[in-house]
Amino acid sequence: MKTSLKKEQPTRFLRVIIFVVVSIALMIADHRLSYLEVVHTHLLTIVYPIQYLVDLPVKASKWLSVSVGGRIQLFDDNAKLRDKNIRLQVVLQRFQALKKENERLRRLLDSSVKVVDKRVQLAEVVAVDLDPSTRKILINKGKNDNVFVDQPVIDAQGVMGQITHVGLFSSTVMLITDSEHELPVQVERTGKRTIAKGMGTVNRLSLLYIANIGLNMNIKVGDLIVTSGIGKKFPKGYPVGTVIEVIPDIGKPYAQVQALPKAALKHNREVLLIWEK
């Protein structure tokens, strides 16, 4: 064995060089181009059993807490939910009326903007840790449920992020707080358009390109930020966050504005996927 290992040495060196070059080429291709998505789909499907296994105890504990929760707890929950449902129905009635009126007014104006119908589906967050240098989560819906790359992901409070890779049974979501994520948004009160960029580890969004001039007119602390629909990836009008800090930056043309995301990015177990019909 000793001799065979010794003889192998130059070829082993050659082999490691080849593997290193292939790795670097793969990284560049993966970073710049999108045609590796097919590879991602297959690989994500292959590793899903391991991720499922890690998620299993969390799932089991949830199931356990429901099954031993008892009848009284369930009755209580049921009553609360029924109450909430009725209240939401009332709000919805008003919303339906407003929607109709909005459509009629748009027709009168001969506007080309169409109200698009949407379909949403619930997905569960798989409890695994992804790369600690990014803000991403894994969900348990994939190609089998028609999930696609760049699809918007929201929760009950607001926008969460968008799909980056799709496997058959799972997909990864880049959260809006990831340092590579940029989302076209506008201030709900004034209509001022800006871009919400993630800040990495902090649960904050930085709003770009808001000029120092006329700052008070355009934005102030407490303003709601919603998606602007520019870029076509996200539908218009979904809440993103609230402004918590506006600091004019004298040295630069743009002010430093920060917002707090509305969605419970880190603590969600359930998220919603949106399809536009």
Next chain:
Amino acid sequence: MSLEKHHGGWVIILSFIISFILAIIPLPTYATVWRPDWVAMVLIYWCLAIPQRVGVATGWFTGIIHDVLSDTLLGQHALFFCLIAYISVRWHKQVRLFTVWQQALSVFVVIAVSQLINKWVYDIAGSYIQAEWSFIYPAISSMLLWPWLFTLLRDLRRNRRVF
């Protein structure tokens, strides 16, 4: 070469699968930067123990799986895992003679360098957001855990006669 050239492949595969599970199991946020590089440690062990079986190619494939599991760029872990495997196989005879804490120190150096390469990749791709020196934390935790992992895997290898 005899017929029973390889033995106990399932032990190797199982140890890698467990290391993958440990690599993605959820930790509290403050602890994630301290997570030991489990897969690299298991890879180093097998490269030292049976270099004729586990080497650069195994390192590369486990790296690709790690990339998919933690959603890094394809090739990011693969790059430094095949380097770790190469170094381990290249110096396995010397390292085998070390005491277990000397081995732990070499594990520290190898993992620290690999994490530094990893940090460079992030710097180039433009998304490194951890503290400047946090790449050293996994190397420290891996070093401290190496003696136990080494003993565990060695007993397992002798018990299951993996060669």
